[in-house]
Amino acid sequence: LPALTCGTATEVVANIKSCDEQMAFLFIILTFDFTLRWVKSSRRSHLFAAGVFYLSAIFSKESSVVMGAMIPVLLLCFTSEKVTAVLRRCVPFLLLTVFFVAVRLSVSSIPEAAGDLPNSPYLLATGLQKPATVLLVLGSYLRLFVYPVPLLFDYGYNHIPYTDFGNPVVWLCVTVYCLLVVAAVVYVRKRDQTGFFLTASIARNRSRPPSRTGMGRMLRTARFTLNNAMNERKASSPACSGAASAADRSLP
Numbered sequence: 477l478p479a480l481t482c483g484t485a486t487e488v489v490a491n492i493k494s495c496d497e498q499m500a501f502l503f504i505i506l507t508f509d510f511t512l513r514w515v516k517s518s519r520r521s522h523l524f525a526a527g528v529f530y531l532s533a534i535f536s537k538e539s540s541v542v543m544g545a546m547i548p549v550l551l552l553c554f555t556s557e558k559v560t561a562v563l564r565r566c567v568p569f570l571l572l573t574v575f576f577v578a579v580r581l582s583v584s585s586i587p588e589a590a591g592d593l594p595n596s597p598y599l600l601a602t603g604l605q606k607p608a609t610v611l612l613v614l615g616s617y618l619r620l621f622v623y624p625v626p627l628l629f630d631y632g633y634n635h636i637p638y639t640d641f642g643n644p645v646v647w648l649c650v651t652v653y654c655l656l657v658v659a660a661v662v663y664v665r666k667r668d669q670t671g672f673f674l675t676a677s678i679a680r681n682r683s684r685p686p687s688r689t690g691m692g693r694m695l696r697t698a699r700f701t702l703n704n705a706m707n708e709r710k711a712s713s714p715a716c717s718g719a720a721s722a723a724d725r726s727l728p
Contacts, residue, residue, distance in 0.1 A: 500536040530544060556667075598638075615648065656677075
């Protein structure tokens with residue numbers, strides 16, 4: 477219920493472009509569900525279903541590969557499997573990822589398009605302006621989780637002006653993300669379910685949709701740098717993870 481009422485989810489539903497976000501989110505949730513069922517029952521049908529849903533997720537939206545990398549964390553936090561057993565259970569999903577990359581490579585022969593401001597809003601950034609502005613954008617996503625105002629359908633060039641590391645808000649964003657990472661590591665080491673939700677929120681919030689014109693950018697999905705403008709639809713999945721974490725901590 478907190479996820480459904482979160483303001484950042486509205487743009488995903490309202491924007492026809494976000495159908496891929498909705499499909500990828502649905503399929504990755506089903507992947508997690510059937511993966512846990514497979515671990516508990518050892519039924520091959522559950523593994524087959526998890527594989528089908530995982531392929532559906534990454535073919536719906538390539539950045540779902542980032543969430544696929546969350547499967548080891550999922551098993552650590554939701555099961556009592558040993559680390560070696562967790563790694564063995566991740567092999568089928570690794571093979572599916574390799575298959576997806578091979579398919580993607582076979583069809584990505586279109587050359588990279590020249591950069592322009594609508595598609596590369598940091599094109600005119602100088603020095604450390606780009607990483608500082610990226611950090612500010614990532615902080616803006618966190619703010620939307622708490623206070624989703626204003627909600628916009630599009631963030632064009634200079635909607636969030638370039639900034640630098642002299643801006644104290646940038647350092648506030650760095651501090652908050654560092655605290656989230658530390659909390660995620662602590663909870664994962666304790667094999668607490670909150671560790672999975674925190675890690676998923678951070679990983680999904682940092683990922684970006686790869687370019688359709690080249691495989692190189694797709695392989696850099698989880699990189700720190702972002703090359704596109706802020707979009708509220710990208711915050712929908714992390715918002716759901718955060719809501720699930722809050723529910724997990726509040727329920728007895």
